[in-house]
Amino acid sequence: MCDVQQKLIAWLDHELPTDESAEVQRHIEGCKQCRTRLAGYEKVSETFDVYCDVVVAAKTRRRVPRWVPVLAGAVAAVAVMFLTFPRTRIEPPPILTPTITAASVPVPAQPAPETAPRKTIHRQHAVAPVQVRAAKWQPRETAVQIAIPAEAMFPPGAMPKGMNFIAELSIAPDGSVKQVRLWQ
Amino acid sequence: MSDDSVPLALPLLRLAAGTSEVTTLYRELRKPLLRYLVCLGLTSDEAQDVVQDAFLSLQRHLASNGTQENIRGWLFRVAHNQARNRQTSYHRRFGEPLDGEMDFLADDATPEQRVLEKEKFRHLAAAIRLLTESERECLLLRAGGLRYREIGEVLGIATSTVADTVERGIKKLAEKCNV
Numbered sequence: 001m002c003d004v005q006q007k008l009i010a011w012l013d014h015e016l017p018t019d020e021s022a023e024v025q026r027h028i029e030g031c032k033q034c035r036t037r038l039a040g041y042e043k044v045s046e047t048f049d050v051y052c053d054v055v056v057a058a059k060t061r062r063r064v065p066r067w068v069p070v071l072a073g074a075v076a077a078v079a080v081m082f083l084t085f086p087r088t089r090i091e092p093p094p095i096l097t098p099t100i101t102a103a104s105v106p107v108p109a110q111p112a113p114e115t116a117p118r119k120t121i122h123r124q125h126a127v128a129p130v131q132v133r134a135a136k137w138q139p140r141e142t143a144v145q146i147a148i149p150a151e152a153m154f155p156p157g158a159m160p161k162g163m164n165f166i167a168e169l170s171i172a173p174d175g176s177v178k179q180v181r182l183w184q
Numbered sequence: 185m186s187d188d189s190v191p192l193a194l195p196l197l198r199l200a201a202g203t204s205e206v207t208t209l210y211r212e213l214r215k216p217l218l219r220y221l222v223c224l225g226l227t228s229d230e231a232q233d234v235v236q237d238a239f240l241s242l243q244r245h246l247a248s249n250g251t252q253e254n255i256r257g258w259l260f261r262v263a264h265n266q267a268r269n270r271q272t273s274y275h276r277r278f279g280e281p282l283d284g285e286m287d288f289l290a291d292d293a294t295p296e297q298r299v300l301e302k303e304k305f306r307h308l309a310a311a312i313r314l315l316t317e318s319e320r321e322c323l324l325l326r327a328g329g330l331r332y333r334e335i336g337e338v339l340g341i342a343t344s345t346v347a348d349t350v351e352r353g354i355k356k357l358a359e360k361c362n363v
Contacts, residue, residue, distance in 0.1 A: 009351045015332050044358045049327045051308050056222045 002031060008038050012045070206246065209255060210239055216328040217263050223324050224267055234270065238263040257334035260325065264338050304361075311360035319353035326350055 004027045010016050011024040028034050170179035214235060221231035241262050246252065293301065312320065318339070325335040332346040339346070 006351070009354050010332075010347050013326065013332070013350070015347060040358045041354050044354055044361060045327075047304065047308055047361070048312075048323060048357065051305055051312075052219055052223045052324065052327050054305060056219050056228075059222050060228045 002027065002034055004028070004031070004034060005037060008034060009041055012038065012041055206239065206243055209242070209259070213256060213259055214239075217259065220260065220324055220328045221263060221267050223327075224264075224321075226267055226270065230267075230270060234263050234266045237266055254334060254337065257330065257337040260328070260330060260334070261338040264321075307361050308357065311357045314360065315353055315356060319349050319356070322346055322349045323353045323357075 004024050007016060007020065007024050008028075011021055011028075014021070016024060028038060168179075168181040170177070170181075172178040217235045217238065218228075218231050221234050222228060226234065238259050242255070242259055245258070251258075315323070318341075321339055322335055325338055326332075330338070332343045332350070335346045335350075336343045341349075
């Protein structure tokens with residue numbers, strides 16, 4: 001075993017005094033075993049250096065906390081569960097839309113039965129009156145469509161002979177006339 | 185670690201306005217300091233905090249006409265002590281296996297090369313775990329470019345002790361890694 005072996009790493013790090021460094025260099029040039037050892041120390045030093053960079057890169061890259069993927073997975077699982085088993089939604093009953101195409105015959109109005117005059121009662125509410133919320137849903141189509149022939153709308157003789165109109169009323173859900181259309 | 189990922193520059197450079205020496209030192213030593221601290225086991229954020237504190241201490245040190253000899257060793261020593269105060273068991277984390285985190289190492293490498301690279305670092309990590317705390321710190325400071333005398337000042341040990349410790353550490357790693 002060469003005595004110089006104890007100084008190889010210090011020589012590699014340029015930590016030896018000038019005279020000692022020259023002596024070690026001379027020895028290395030003539031000693032294959034020391035050259036092999038020196039190459040190994042150099043390689044380990046380089047690998048250690050790269051490993052430090054790898055550690056820094058890995059730790060810098062791991063800035064997202066470890067619980068974030070777990071939380072994201074849980075959220076995804078809940079989302080999949082809701083999509084797979086959706087809550088049954090209570091839909092309002094379908095609105096019938098009868099269309100009266102035939103002429104409606106005016107019916108004589110029945111006299112309304114006499115009712116006793118209503119008394120105005122002022123109630124004292126123990127609790128706040130229940131507020132009826134407006135329905136959130138609105139039907140897309142008009143609720144009722146009624147087609148009335150012209151002779152049913154105008155008095156006899158008001159319409160020229162041969163002319164025949166049919167008025168089509170579109171009544172909105174709130175009872176107002178949404179659209180009036182005349183057609184022959 | 186890119187320059188723009190470190191939110192340290194602004195407060196420091198503002199404080200150091202007119203102190204070109206600190207600015208130069210900051211540009212030169214910020215990365216080696218961060219690397220040393222992260223390798224000691226601090227997180228990236230912790231390391232950045234420590235580096236910032238170290239440079240603020242340097243600013244105060246120079247403002248109070250403190251010694252300007254071996255400022256690099258002075259900075260490493262301050263950072264080292266602050267890191268120790270923050271985390272007493274930081275040294276255990278450096279040798280942690282990095283499995284699954286080294287996939288980005290060589291994007292242009294073949295799968296076989298990647299496996300070999302991983303294997304090499306796995307062996308090295310195992311060998312690092314066998315080092316003593318002093319050996320590990322000496323090798324880290326040496327990898328940071330510090331001279332033995334500076335390492336001795338940082339760790340508070342004699343230069344000859346540093347030389348012996350470095351030699352012992354390198355030989356252990358070479359033996360365990362079959363180099």
